[in-house]
Amino acid sequence: MDMTASNKKKEKELKKIQQREEAIKRIKAQEKLPFWTLMKYKFLTLYFAKKLLWIIFRLVLLIGISYVILFPYVSKISGSFMSPQDFVDTSVKLISKYPTLDTYKAIINDNQYYKALFNTTVLSGLCAVSQMLTCAIIGYGFSKFKFRFKGILFVLVILTMIIPHDTLQLSLFMKFRFFDIWGIVMGVQKLFGASATGIGNLLNSYWPLAILSLTGLAFKNGLFIYIMRQYFNGVPDELEEAAYVDGAGVLKTFVRIILPMSVPMLVTVFMFSFSWQWSDTFYTNLFFTDTKTFLLLPNIVSIPSSLDTQFAAKMIPYEEAIRNTCGLLILAPIVLIYLFAQRTLIEGVERSGITG
């Protein structure tokens, strides 16, 4: 009884809504009704008030949080144009009274910005491309093929994601300082009486990061493999079957069909690995101990010698502003890339179909 009663109620409500909508339609069609009645039907309803309230609330919230995200950068940018006099003047808050480009010039010239930029671009580019391809290949392997121990092996992938590389810091260092595979080379060297040094010292070269990237062990590569696998799970098998029927092998299908269609996902992985490698300090500090021969962007954060006068040395806010400017200069290129790639990136994430 209750059910039918409530159903009837709902039907009544539905009818009411329909009637009102019809009325609005009629009003719109005739157009000769007085303006105020039209407005009344349109805006003086609870539904509209609720919607308006929600829109305003949402807008305020979003703008507020955007402010929280952007403000530190705004303050850093404004600080980067300030000259020492601005920091003495208490009336200066965000807009400089004596704007200058000296900070930028000094950092670019004294801290060898372009050299570091070049090195970092090459390093990040190599890492990102190899990580992108490796993770796509591994993810495809885990997604589309059936073989023994697949479940256990995927748990191992998750494991590499969970164990932070900070835990393995010392052994990472040792691994590439005295690089060797299972002590085989060292054993052979011992056998022949040579000093046991293994394959050699791979620090201060691209090798450590290249090896880690090519084997899918670098920073957060477990996450990338996971994302790629989820994406390939969503690709219908029929597509590949059609390719097989047309005579394409597994490899050809992967290169010619699967890779081109997963470009948004690849861009996402590329952006993540590129930007994370770009501003990384852990691996660069660990693997590039000699900053003179191999200058990277994180190493340029210091007070330039031309600005380090008696006057500036005592001013903490000014030093802060200089360091922040270093940070801005480091981040500027990836922000530029992000502005161009963000649409593809967000599209890729939306399409990934990451579930469970």
Added chain:
Amino acid sequence: MDKIAKKKIKAIEEKPITPKKQSKVRKVRSLQKQKSRMGWFFIAPFLIGFFLIYLPMIYESLKFSFNEIKILTGGGFELNFVGWENYNYALFQDAEFILILGRSILDLALNIPAIVIFSLFMAVLLNQKMKGRAIFRAIFFIPVIVSTGIIESIDLQNSLAKVQESIADMSSGGMDTTNMGNEIISKMDVQVFFSGMKVGQELVTYVQDLVNNVYSIINKSGVQMLIFLAGLQSISPAIYESCHIDGASSWETFWKITFPMISPMILVNTVYTVIDSFTSKSNEVMTYIEKIYDSPANGDVHATAMSWIYFLVVILLLAIIGGILSAYVFYQKRDA
């Protein structure tokens, strides 16, 4: 059933089939085998890396934590087995480690719900159709791209300089007038705001911490937001439509449809948040371990032992969280 009977059944099952059929079966199998072989080929990079590099590294790291280490001048290094000495040092002799560990786990427990709830809420907002959605999305994902190691380390250097300055200015009583740091509201503002209300100092600091935490929470929830957004996109719009027709309000729809459908992602995000926040540079334990690592007196193996203790604690935490959450996770049956 005894073994003989089993063997008999097996023998019957394996009886030779007619030659024609057999060849057919073999052909199918070989294709499958070929495919599985290609599967091994595709995951080969990971296998090579894992078994040749990663596993030895984990083994070595565990071994280091039970040893003393000496780097020889001619190249190479020497290990002396010391048993549980390093762990003993980390747990009982080092005064700060346990304290910092406890405090950071408490922080983690407070931060995780905040980050997950916030990122879910923001993902729901950003998933709605509205004007300027693309711009807001672009802004919200800036932290994912930008805030990693470098900004944090610069902020750390800055705050270090500030502390030095304040120590130097302690006697002269200087005040920083140009506070350009990351603090959204300074303590002074809050104190002025609360001065009329006659509330205690503790509340003031709490409010300030909360508001300044908003910054770190927003910055830490970028990837989680992306994962939630992807999850929201995967919910079929037909379900929402049928809900709308049945007269459910959007509040009901959220709790009855969106929330259960997104619950696997909540698990994923919680695990991700735990991992992310305990590996981040701003983590107190991690900075402490880093400090120990750089200290000259056998610091590296102490640091290794400490990080293994820390890792085990976090794994325990993950297991507890995973256990509790997975009881409530709802999995929509996909094409099995």
